[in-house]
Amino acid sequence: GKVQELIKAGKSGNFKIVDGGIEILGELLTPEEAKVMYQGKEGKAVAADKGLVVALETALTEALKLEGDARELVHAIQQLRKDEGLEFTDTIVLALTGADDIIKEHEVLILNETKSILGDVKKKAESVTIGERTVGIAFSKAKA
Numbered sequence: 001g002k003v004q005e006l007i008k009a010g011k012s013g014n015f016k017i018v019d020g021g022i023e024i025l026g027e028l029l030t031p032e033e034a035k036v037m038y039q040g041k042e043g044k045a046v047a048a049d050k051g052l053v054v055a056l057e058t059a060l061t062e063a064l065k066l067e068g069d070a071r072e073l074v075h076a077i078q079q080l081r082k083d084e085g086l087e088f089t090d091t092i093v094l095a096l097t098g099a100d101d102i103i104k105e106h107e108v109l110i111l112n113e114t115k116s117i118l119g120d121v122k123k124k125a126e127s128v129t130i131g132e133r134t135v136g137i138a139f140s141k142a143k144a
Contacts, residue, residue, distance in 0.1 A: 002027070010034070063105075069131040070106035073099060076128045077114045077137055090141050093119040097136035117142065 006024045009015065015024040015036075022029045022036060040046035043059035073096075081092065094116035096103060103110065103118075111117065116139065125136030 065131065066102060066105055069099075069133075070102050070109055072130045073102055073128075073135060073137075074110055074113045076130065076135070077110070077116070077139070080126055080137055080139070081114070086141060088115075090115065092116050092139040093121055093142050095119065095121040095125065095136075095138045097125060098133055099130065099135045102130070102135075 002025070006027060006029075009024050010022070015022050017023075017036065018028060020031060022034045024034075036048075040055055040058075043057065045056045045058050047054050077094065081090075086092065092115065094111070094114065095118070107118075121138040121140050123138045123140055125138040127134050127136055129135075
């Protein structure tokens with residue numbers, strides 16, 4: 001009958017770690033009988049080691065999603081550059097449509113990673129899916 005009381009007290013945090021065991025309601029349980037485990041709330045990851053408990057927020061915020069989309073966009077541009085046979089050292093003039101929110105927040109990252117400058121391009125845009133949007137990517141090799 002006391003087992004249910006011990007479980008309830010343990011779940012509510014009413015216990016102490018004593019000599020490698022767990023003391024709950026005056027009972028000392030060995031590591032073989034009981035183990036302290038940490039479970040994070042939804043959107044949190046929890047780990048514990050040597051008395052230290054760490055909880056990390058794992059929920060995706062809009063800012064994180066936007067950063068992920070920016071990195072996907074960089075990858076797509078890089079793949080298109082490669083498909084065109086451009087060298088890593090070639091600078092391109094880049095035109096993007098459908099990615100205003102990404103550009104607003106991550107323009108420097110995109111331009112630096114793709115060795116690009118924003119401008120008008122006379123080529124037809126390639127459509128790629130980035131996150132939940134369709135983005136048009138057009139570029140041409142910049143004149144030296």
